[in-house]
Amino acid sequence: MTLSSARSTVRSARPSEIPAEHPTPVPPENLAWYPARQPLPLGVKLSLGFLLVLLVALAVPQLLTSYDPLSGDISQSLQAPGAAHWFGTDRLGRDVFARVIHGARYSLLIGIAGMLISLVLGVVLGIIAGMKNRWLDEIASRIFDVLSAFPGVLLALLVIALIGPGMINVAIAIGIAGIPKFGRMVRSQTQLVRKADYVTHASFYGKSRAQIFYKHLLPNVMVAIPILATIDIGSSIMAVSGLSFLGLGPQPPTPEWGVMLAEGRDVLRTAWWPSVFPGAAITLTVIAFSLIGSHVQRRFEGRQP
Amino acid sequence: MSVSQLNNLPQALVEVHNLSIGFAGANGGRPLVRNVSFSIKPGQCVALVGESGSGKSITARSVLGLSGDGAQISADSFRIAGRDALAFSEQDWRALRGTFAGLVMQDALVSLDPLRTIGQETAEVLIRHDLLKGRQALTAKVHDVLQQVGISDPELRAGQYAHELSGGLRQRGLIASAIAAGPALIIADEPTTALDVTVQQQVISVLAERVKNGAGLLLISHDLALVAQIADFVHVLHEGEVVDAGPVAEVLRNPRHAYTRQLLAAVPSAQSRGHKLSSARIVAAVPGAEGLSIRREALTRHQIEDRTVLEVQNISKRYGAGGWGRKARPFTALHDASFSIRKGEVLGIVGESGSGKTTCANIVLGLLTPDTGSVKLLGQTWSGIDEQQRRPLRRHMQYIPQDPLSSFDPRYTVLQVIAENLPAPALNPAQRQEQVVELLRQVGLNESLLQRRPLTLSGGQRQRIAIARALAAAPALLICDEPVSALDVYVQAQVLDLIAELQAQYQMSLLFISHDLGVVQHISDRVLVFHQGHIVEQGPTEQLFAAPQHAYTRTLLGAVETQHQM
């Protein structure tokens, strides 16, 4: 779980709201600041650069490496990193760098797929839960409670146990496990927006219920979603590689990063490179998405309802 | 040092000459407070008055060394209890915080630790400075202090939390926690803001009592009337500098600096009715005259026609039945209220929190359905029908909220906010923009604001945008819900003038809700007084306030008059 989802857990799991009784303080008259176009922080620039490389790796891996990730020369087994093989070779003589590059596709796409499943289902349920109807709220909240009652990894494990291992199933498992994250955040956002003045007063300007919903409520609820999604891709990718590490995702010889780490663990006594590089790839990817996501969140802070 | 010890000393508690406070990198390098001088002697109340951003809070906090990290403080002389405060180490400051001076801030609900009881908060300073030992001694002292501030059953209250007490009680609890160690100096930073008028009096009298017993009081406030009531000396701050200083009576009766004059002249009251506030000027004090001589421009007179715009009959609203435990008690928010507004008339609504005025406004706005009674707008049924049926009439009733920012969609620019309320026949974007620009001009704003976001604008500007948006529908009735309460005196004056001008120009009727009697007296033709869910009195403004019939109106007026001695 990432910070944002932990935050939303804190917010929505609180037994009840603390009444905000105190009056609005007198605002200073000369509030003349205006967020100028500031240059992007270094971390964000590096993250964007890294993601660009990943995108290339995903789409045209041939550009970055000429080795075949799936077959190798067994006589070249476990060569240390060097001029010929930048990241060394694994137990079967396959070039580790090539495998990392080709593996980007799996971790990224499955991770994004899982996140999208959580997003769509979570958002729909969240909006339903946040609207006025008490019963729908109860039902949707119970679904969130049940889904989050099973600790993330374990829920994914249960789903895999029921539907079997594999790439798509991992995405589904992660997707289902991630529903409460989006659902609760969207639910509390919907409630917040629903009670905001600009929604409750919208009828003064002659707007119909449908107009208010589509023009004011929905857009303001959705505002936070891209940010949450971006930050969440990171944890999604980690979950994918985690499940793959356990052997429940794509099967060898697929060069998925988690699978590579499982293989690397077995030869840890003699070779460090088959484990370190895939792990570093995962870590850097997650960091990149997190940095970009938090940056966008900070820029957006002022526009929150 | 205790109060009794100090009374034998002729020297000042605090003596400051040419104090400057700045923060590196802020405000373009200029200090936020420049060359401020004042002194406080035991038994004196010195007030620092100014609008927000004038530097009064920072100055007051510097007396406790609490200006904040990175504050650069310089002065020709800065003496506290006779010692040089510029040479104080953090230890020195901590030794005198709570023992020599205590701080009382605005709003006890956020100024007291919500996780601790009033008793624990009050005892803290005693424990911290090792002033008393033993639980019994502490408890006895805490109860004693609570009683001193006028809390009548201290045993019960000491065990309660701030959110469990009423506004007045918890503010007094806050004062208790500040004076428990018997400090010689009390610093009160807006201690009564956001309290009801009658409750303000209770709290102020507690502070006045301490001053009478020999404590010194540094009072920070934007409320001139309050200052007039209790202070001996006043320093008027404007943009970090003292522009006027002296004994209260003198400064308020014969202000020397233009800023002070403008400020005093801009306060709305019964005397300013029918006149502009923002251009009012104090003329030189005429010898022998009572009060200030203020020259004011007249506002355009507004005409009142005999047609009824809004008719409210016997509305009431009950909350409650259902829910368990405490919530099961039903509660009547509004009893049987009836009134009407004619075309071009300004009806003022006055009342304290819990009086039912908000419920009444919400019913009139159609946000709540009344349990009984009816509301008619322009002769047509308004209450008790579907929103869909009301929609065609909506443009005739518009709303100005207390906090305009939360009523603007956070994604919208100024242009979008106002354009949203333009009558529907879709004009092309260029025409819409033209209309919005025209509306902005009417409220005194420049078209350069069109693409700005309201978040980046000041309170006064936001309120004008809200007014422009309401005007876009050319309403017959404008409901104003505390529209100027969050604004500084001078900005408030400008906005009130604007509302009055537009009202006269468009012949709109106004339903003006405010807790500030001065504002209500200034702007209303007729007044409704709400108390505990009933309209206890209604009538023409001047008559009602000249000869109040109901006891509550008299109490309200009395509380205000103690303040308005001008």
Next chain:
Amino acid sequence: MWRAVLTRILSSLMVIWLSVSAAFVALHSLPGNIADVLAGDVEYPGLREAIAAEWGLDKSLPEQYLDFLGRLIEGNLGTSYIMRMPVSDILASQLWPTVQLALSAGALAIVLSIGITLLTAGRSLRLRKVASLFELVCTSTPVFWIGILLLMLFSFQLRLFPVAGAQGWRSLVLPAVTLALPTVGLLSQVLRESMEKVLEQPFITTLRSRGLSETRLRSGHVLRHGLLPIITLGGWLIGGLLGGAVITEKVFGRPGLGTVTLNAITSQDVPVVLAVVLLAAAIYVSISTLLDIVYLFIDPRLRHS
């Protein structure tokens, strides 16, 4: 107030019941015969009869459901057909190492994060940036990679700690640290944000005006406020620890529930997986509820909602 406590307890019981029911429904909605699902990939004489008898497959679905509930309430977690043992026996034997791991990791995480936060909340920007970076890395690094790196460094290179197994406290150190680090990252970030928010409140100025030193202020007052969100997060914390334990056990070759679960998944031993997951859910929900109730006692503002 007691009403609130009762509501929490009832609500948690309902969530547990719903989770159990959801699992039951999931089990029965899989394609194919449920007996096949339960049998997994083994076949031996008497198997089908045993399954039919235990799960009451000849009875109507509602009856099966009630029997299922009944068995669970009695503490009967079913039988593993693959291992030919009652599931509860399997779990009981493997429970302790996992609990040991989770508890030590949890305790370590809490102590570390409180320490980091007290040192960095509201202090110099530099310090906070360093702490932020540390936290970012902790939360972005997959737990299995941390484990592998630590293994590599401390077990293989430096030979300080054993590579596998669960004998003695030495074998607990690396796994506990591995499991704790991602949690520390998240906890300290949430805690620090919460404490910094508290430090901006007006009542902090009031406290300072009484002459309190900064240290007393932080450890005495601010900490109490700052810990509030942690209590809410506590339940999630346990869940995360349980899930992470599964992965950590695989990395370090430690026996425990994680290993049991993984083996069960690969051999399609559904009753075991089901039992583990339900057990985890029950633990998670109970602890969350307990913490919710503790929260009610600590924050007086909520007692009168």
